[in-house]
Amino acid sequence: METSIPKISTVLKTLLRADFTTQWRNRRAVILTLIVPVIILALWKPLVREISGPFVLSNSITLGLIATGLMGYSNAIARDRDKGIFQRLRVAPISSWSIMTSRLLVQMAMILMITTAVFVVGNSYDQVTLTPAGYAVTYLSALVGGALYLGLGQMIVGRIQNPETVNSTVRLVYFLFVMGGMLGQFYHNAEFQNAVKWSPYGTVRTILASGMEPAKWNNDSSMALLVTLGYALVCAVLGIKWFKWNTK
Amino acid sequence: MTADNILTVDGLSVSYGKFNAVQNVSFSVRKGEIFGLLGPNGAGKTSTLSAVEGLLKPQAGTIVVDGNDAASKPLHARASLGVQLQSTSFQNELFVIEVLQLYAGIYGVPASKNDLMATLREINLEDSAMKKFGELSGGQQQRVSLVIATIHNPRLVLLDEPTTGLDPQSRRQLWERIEAIRERGHAVLLTTHSMEEAESVCDRIAIIDHGRVIAIDTPQGMIDKHKSDPEVIAVSRRGRITLEDVFIALTGKAIRS
Numbered sequence: 426m427e428t429s430i431p432k433i434s435t436v437l438k439t440l441l442r443a444d445f446t447t448q449w450r451n452r453r454a455v456i457l458t459l460i461v462p463v464i465i466l467a468l469w470k471p472l473v474r475e476i477s478g479p480f481v482l483s484n485s486i487t488l489g490l491i492a493t494g495l496m497g498y499s500n501a502i503a504r505d506r507d508k509g510i511f512q513r514l515r516v517a518p519i520s521s522w523s524i525m526t527s528r529l530l531v532q533m534a535m536i537l538m539i540t541t542a543v544f545v546v547g548n549s550y551d552q553v554t555l556t557p558a559g560y561a562v563t564y565l566s567a568l569v570g571g572a573l574y575l576g577l578g579q580m581i582v583g584r585i586q587n588p589e590t591v592n593s594t595v596r597l598v599y600f601l602f603v604m605g606g607m608l609g610q611f612y613h614n615a616e617f618q619n620a621v622k623w624s625p626y627g628t629v630r631t632i633l634a635s636g637m638e639p640a641k642w643n644n645d646s647s648m649a650l651l652v653t654l655g656y657a658l659v660c661a662v663l664g665i666k667w668f669k670w671n672t673k
Numbered sequence: 674m675t676a677d678n679i680l681t682v683d684g685l686s687v688s689y690g691k692f693n694a695v696q697n698v699s700f701s702v703r704k705g706e707i708f709g710l711l712g713p714n715g716a717g718k719t720s721t722l723s724a725v726e727g728l729l730k731p732q733a734g735t736i737v738v739d740g741n742d743a744a745s746k747p748l749h750a751r752a753s754l755g756v757q758l759q760s761t762s763f764q765n766e767l768f769v770i771e772v773l774q775l776y777a778g779i780y781g782v783p784a785s786k787n788d789l790m791a792t793l794r795e796i797n798l799e800d801s802a803m804k805k806f807g808e809l810s811g812g813q814q815q816r817v818s819l820v821i822a823t824i825h826n827p828r829l830v831l832l833d834e835p836t837t838g839l840d841p842q843s844r845r846q847l848w849e850r851i852e853a854i855r856e857r858g859h860a861v862l863l864t865t866h867s868m869e870e871a872e873s874v875c876d877r878i879a880i881i882d883h884g885r886v887i888a889i890d891t892p893q894g895m896i897d898k899h900k901s902d903p904e905v906i907a908v909s910r911r912g913r914i915t916l917e918d919v920f921i922a923l924t925g926k927a928i929r930s
Contacts, residue, residue, distance in 0.1 A: 430748050431781025439778025443767060450766035508762040516726045517779045518752035
């Protein structure tokens with residue numbers, strides 16, 4: 426008698442339903458992810474006039490993406506791995522990639538949600554409005570930038586087994602991004618500013634800001650996109666290589 | 674492999690770095706049989722089970738589940754297996770009914786919410802459908818885990834120390850559920866530290882120590898075979914030879930970590 430293997434579509438649909446439900450019930454974590462970007466939009470309102478709307482919105486979205494990739498994704502993976510949830514799923518007749526695909530799709534949805542929230546608050550509070558093409562390119566840029574931070578999160582959770590250590594590490598890395606990347610932009614030193622510009626923070630911020638004004642997309646924007654893709658690829662490859670499904 | 678075998682493990686070896694956890698282990702589990710793997714801590718029971726479950730890649734040997742080679746047809750092999758891990762955990766944000774829906778889905782079982790509620794009713798947990806798994810008692814968690822392990826009516830059920838931490842009532846109830854699986858003509862492979870469990874439930878047992886199978890027989894057959902051994906008589910208590918006496922004599926009195 427032939428053993429029946431469930432269809433990939435059925436498996437993915439089932440996993441996605443469970444993962445979205447889990448994410449929805451973790452609303453506190455989602456709100457915490459959104460708080461910092463919203464605070465930036467509120468505090469930096471004067472900078473909309475002094476520098477530009479895309480500058481403020483791109484910083485806000487970048488911080489949201491970092492929080493999603495590091496605090497959201499890494500912590501959830503580390504916790505579920507430690508509790509043996511992945512092991513239980515992996516003894517079922519499903520491929521390991523389907524488990525991760527479902528997790529990543531949920532995070533992609535989070536990225537789109539954060540970007541939308543920034544657009545809504547940016548429009549209503551900071552009066553920043555983009556063209557339809559600007560919105561569309563920014564969503565795409567957010568997905569690319571989000572992939573970088575998800576890859577970085579994967580790297581951390583691949584290298585570190587203990588969920589508490591993962592949690593403290595991602596908080597430290599987040600803090601470094603805030604201090605070095607976001608606030609570093611205002612440090613008047615050409616070399617430092619150049620380093621920030623080509624850091625994982627700076628390249629993502631650049632493609633987001635350029636995406637908001639597609640007409641102003643230039644060589645620096647294209648280079649930032651390529652560097653972002655490079656960072657994402659390296660982080661993802663190392664993260665997948667190092668990752669272990671259990672902590673035992 | 675005979676036609677009656679639902680699981681055949683042949684020459685299995687599993688290593689962690691330089692440590693050989695399982696060395697050249699061979700055994701088979703027949704249809705309608707409850708087979709127990711017994712051994713001290715660190716003997717290689719869970720590693721053997723993990724290799725059968727597909728969680729570990731063995732260094733050598735073959736595993737055939739219901740005619741499917743676990744190396745070349747892993748998904749088919751896993752589809753024939755129902756698994757209850759030693760420390761089962763499910764997403765804590767999901768309700769019990771949602772966990773059942775999740776596993777019904779990934780095993781390709783077309784079960785409606787009403788079907789799953791009926792399943793919970795069978796194990797007296799209908800009222801817990803909207804509770805989180807972590808809110809259930811140990812016995813209730815084991816019942817849910819066993820239901821999930823058998824949700825797709827597998828031909829072989831693997832249970833890793835299923836009664837650890839259960840009170841006598843819950844343990845007896847679980848034994849009855851395990852026996853019910855056998856009565857359906859399916860097979861069970863379980864690991865246990867409890868000699869009482871092995872004697873009460875298992876049709877055959879294998880004692881594994883230092884990664885090697887050192888004896889395979891029925892519980893009574895093992896007692897009969899070794900009851901006259903001086904080592905067994907030396908460790909026996911109260912003048913009656915038990916399976917535990919045989920086990921201690923074969924694996925030694927030293928405490929394992």
